[in-house]
Amino acid sequence: MSAPPVSPRPHTPSRFRLPRPRRPARPWRLAAEAAAVVIALVVAFPLYWMVLSAFKPEGEVQSAHPRPWTLHPQLDAFRRVFVQQDFGRYFVNSLVVAGAVVVLSALIAFLAATAVVRFRFRFRTTLLIMFLIAQMVPVEALAIPMFFLMRDLGTAVPGVGLNTLGSLILPHLAFSLPFAIWMLRGFVKAVPETLEEAAMIDGASRARFLWQVLFPLVLPGLVATSVFSFISAWNDFLFPKSFIISATENSTLPMALLVFFKPEQNDWGGIMAGSTVMTLPVLVFFVLVQRRLVSGLAGAVKG
Amino acid sequence: MARDIAPAVAGAEQPPGRDARPARRRLRPAARGNRPPAGRGPRHHPGWTPWLYLAPALMVLAGLLVYPVYQLGLISFLRYTQAQVSGGRPTEFIGFDNYAALFRDDQFWQVLLSTVLFAAACVLSTLAVGCSLAVLLTKVRAVPRTMLLLAALGAWATPPVTGSTVWVFLFDSSFGPVNKVLTWLGLSGFEDYSWTYGKYSAFTLVLLEVVWCSFPFVMVTVYAGIRAVPPELLEAAALDGASTWRTWRSIMAPLLRPVLVIVTIQSIIWDFKVFGQIYVMTNGGGIAGQNLVLNVYAYQKAFASSEYGLGSAIGVVMLLILLAVTLVYLRLLRRQGEDL
Numbered sequence: 328m329s330a331p332p333v334s335p336r337p338h339t340p341s342r343f344r345l346p347r348p349r350r351p352a353r354p355w356r357l358a359a360e361a362a363a364v365v366i367a368l369v370v371a372f373p374l375y376w377m378v379l380s381a382f383k384p385e386g387e388v389q390s391a392h393p394r395p396w397t398l399h400p401q402l403d404a405f406r407r408v409f410v411q412q413d414f415g416r417y418f419v420n421s422l423v424v425a426g427a428v429v430v431l432s433a434l435i436a437f438l439a440a441t442a443v444v445r446f447r448f449r450f451r452t453t454l455l456i457m458f459l460i461a462q463m464v465p466v467e468a469l470a471i472p473m474f475f476l477m478r479d480l481g482t483a484v485p486g487v488g489l490n491t492l493g494s495l496i497l498p499h500l501a502f503s504l505p506f507a508i509w510m511l512r513g514f515v516k517a518v519p520e521t522l523e524e525a526a527m528i529d530g531a532s533r534a535r536f537l538w539q540v541l542f543p544l545v546l547p548g549l550v551a552t553s554v555f556s557f558i559s560a561w562n563d564f565l566f567p568k569s570f571i572i573s574a575t576e577n578s579t580l581p582m583a584l585l586v587f588f589k590p591e592q593n594d595w596g597g598i599m600a601g602s603t604v605m606t607l608p609v610l611v612f613f614v615l616v617q618r619r620l621v622s623g624l625a626g627a628v629k630g
Numbered sequence: 631m632a633r634d635i636a637p638a639v640a641g642a643e644q645p646p647g648r649d650a651r652p653a654r655r656r657l658r659p660a661a662r663g664n665r666p667p668a669g670r671g672p673r674h675h676p677g678w679t680p681w682l683y684l685a686p687a688l689m690v691l692a693g694l695l696v697y698p699v700y701q702l703g704l705i706s707f708l709r710y711t712q713a714q715v716s717g718g719r720p721t722e723f724i725g726f727d728n729y730a731a732l733f734r735d736d737q738f739w740q741v742l743l744s745t746v747l748f749a750a751a752c753v754l755s756t757l758a759v760g761c762s763l764a765v766l767l768t769k770v771r772a773v774p775r776t777m778l779l780l781a782a783l784g785a786w787a788t789p790p791v792t793g794s795t796v797w798v799f800l801f802d803s804s805f806g807p808v809n810k811v812l813t814w815l816g817l818s819g820f821e822d823y824s825w826t827y828g829k830y831s832a833f834t835l836v837l838l839e840v841v842w843c844s845f846p847f848v849m850v851t852v853y854a855g856i857r858a859v860p861p862e863l864l865e866a867a868a869l870d871g872a873s874t875w876r877t878w879r880s881i882m883a884p885l886l887r888p889v890l891v892i893v894t895i896q897s898i899i900w901d902f903k904v905f906g907q908i909y910v911m912t913n914g915g916g917i918a919g920q921n922l923v924l925n926v927y928a929y930q931k932a933f934a935s936s937e938y939g940l941g942s943a944i945g946v947v948m949l950l951i952l953l954a955v956t957l958v959y960l961r962l963l964r965r966q967g968e969d970l
Binding site for chain 1: 686694899
């Protein structure tokens with residue numbers, strides 16, 4: 328997050344020296360800054376500990392005297408995770424599911440957002456309210472009917488039934504669409520309407536305008552939206568847990584991590600290595616798009 | 631996190647910034663809803679085009695959201711256990727029997743109470759931490775601020791599953807650093823203390839993790855809200871000799887109200903639905919189900935004991951509670967003049 332300078336207040340002429348209500352006196356500010364640094368370290372500590380434990384030799388992880396550093400970093404835990412637990416495969420599965428959800432929901436939401444922003448038609452407001460309500464539906468409550476739906480779908484359409492990656496993509500598509508549409512509204516609104524008129528006058532068809540003019544302009548918004556679809560698909564373990572019953576080769580990362588996570592005889596080094604592998608892509612994604620994320624949120628906020 | 635950050639910002643409304651939009655809104659209350667089409671654009675006779683664009687979205691939502699909600703309601707009125715699923719016995723319509731069984735069950739009321747109290751504790755702690763840190767952010771210079779924002783971004787991005795495994799490890803009875811530090815501080819009761827054994831200590835552990843990964847959203851949103859307050863207003867208040875308390879009460883509070891409404895409602899919705907953290911950290915609901923919340927309870931009833939009808943009834947109860955919260959949210963949004 329880019330850090331803006333402290334309160335950009337207008338400079339007042341020196342003869343009107345105003346009391347400064349928001350800037351505390353010096354010792355207080357130093358105390359506040361010290362507190363901020365300490366809190367930042369505390370907040371970051373769990374992540375630090377996760378990465379540290381992944382690199383520690385096994386004896387140091389399972390030690391009665393844990394130290395916040397290690398002198399012998401090694402990749403043993405990662406080797407266990409990738410070789411014995413086949414995390415590579417689950418990683419790819421997770422990527423496929425999240426990627427499919429991102430691409431499909433972006434395309435479908437783009438069309439829908441264009442419809443609700445660029446046209447006035449009956450039931451438009453009703454639809455918008457429905458989209459808002461749909462965001463609140465608890466995913467977990469729907470796991471039961473979804474389970475039977477996927478079971479029945481599987482007999483009709485191979486590739487989306489239980490035990491397939493398709494059964495993980497479809498529910499997430501449905502759950503990420505309403506928010507994606509809401510968020511994209513702001514971006515579509517921001518494209519001036521005169522552009523559409525100009526394109527029409529130049530003889531562009533509606534479809535051509537949609538894909539060659541509007542789509543590239545809305546792309547930053549699509550990227551911001553995709554973070555949320557990506558995260559919800561990447562993080563979820565309820566659907567793989569319920570739907571992937573026998574075909575464990577189609578499982579995803581969170582499930583693999585949970586299988587690995589045994590309450591009594593934990594291989595903590597391995598679990599922390601697996602957690603690191605699973606957290607890293609999201610962190611990288613967040614950092615890469617954080618600028619756009621902020622502007623995206625602002626876009627959604629201003630609607 | 632959007633893990634559930636997502637819906638958060640959806641209807642979000644920034645506090646009135648410098649662009650004087652709220653004033654315009656107040657002048658044109660009729661503007662919300664159906665605004666007349668602007669210009670001579672193609673919108674005059676949209677015909678079927680918008681529906682064509684909406685078709686894929688509506689198809690997906692109808693098939694994968696509306697239909698399952700309908701099914702959920704339907705199953706909650708059926709006797710639906712393993713026997714019916716495998717086709718051994720016909721499904722049977724039993725009216726409100728599932729609900730009656732549920733409401734007679736002491737465990738259900740216990741779980742409902744835990745859910746409400748746990749969600750309330752999570753919401754209050756998240757809001758308290760998030761808002762105080764947002765205020766703290768406005769008082770410090772760039773370097774500490776960036777550090778805090780980066781750390782928060784990291785916590786925000788952490789998936790609930792990995793966040794849970796890490797926190798369980800941090801609080802592990804024999805290898806976790808937290809117990810060591812507490813013992814070192816002289817609290818000898820924490821030597822080899824098992825956080826997941828007792829009901830309240832397990833809930834506390836989950837609460838800490840939930841607050842850790844959800845305060846960043848509140849902090850960043852409220853911080854953005856505070857920064858959007860026009861400095862002229864604060865200057866004017868200072869010029870009039872208003873005390874800090876008075877400034878907060880009469881200027882900041884009303885301007886930040888919309889932001890606070892959003893983060894509060896969103897937190898209620900997320901914390902009511904906590905699933906991953908409870909499931910992972912207490913190993914599926916704790917010893918003898920002492921740490922169950924509605925969500926996990928429904929899942930366990932349906933998938934662990936194959937009581938699909940009963941599980942669906944719990945799902946319906948949850949859906950209704952969240953729907954009520956959503957309606958309150960919509961009302962508040964409307965009152966603020968959110969333009970759909």
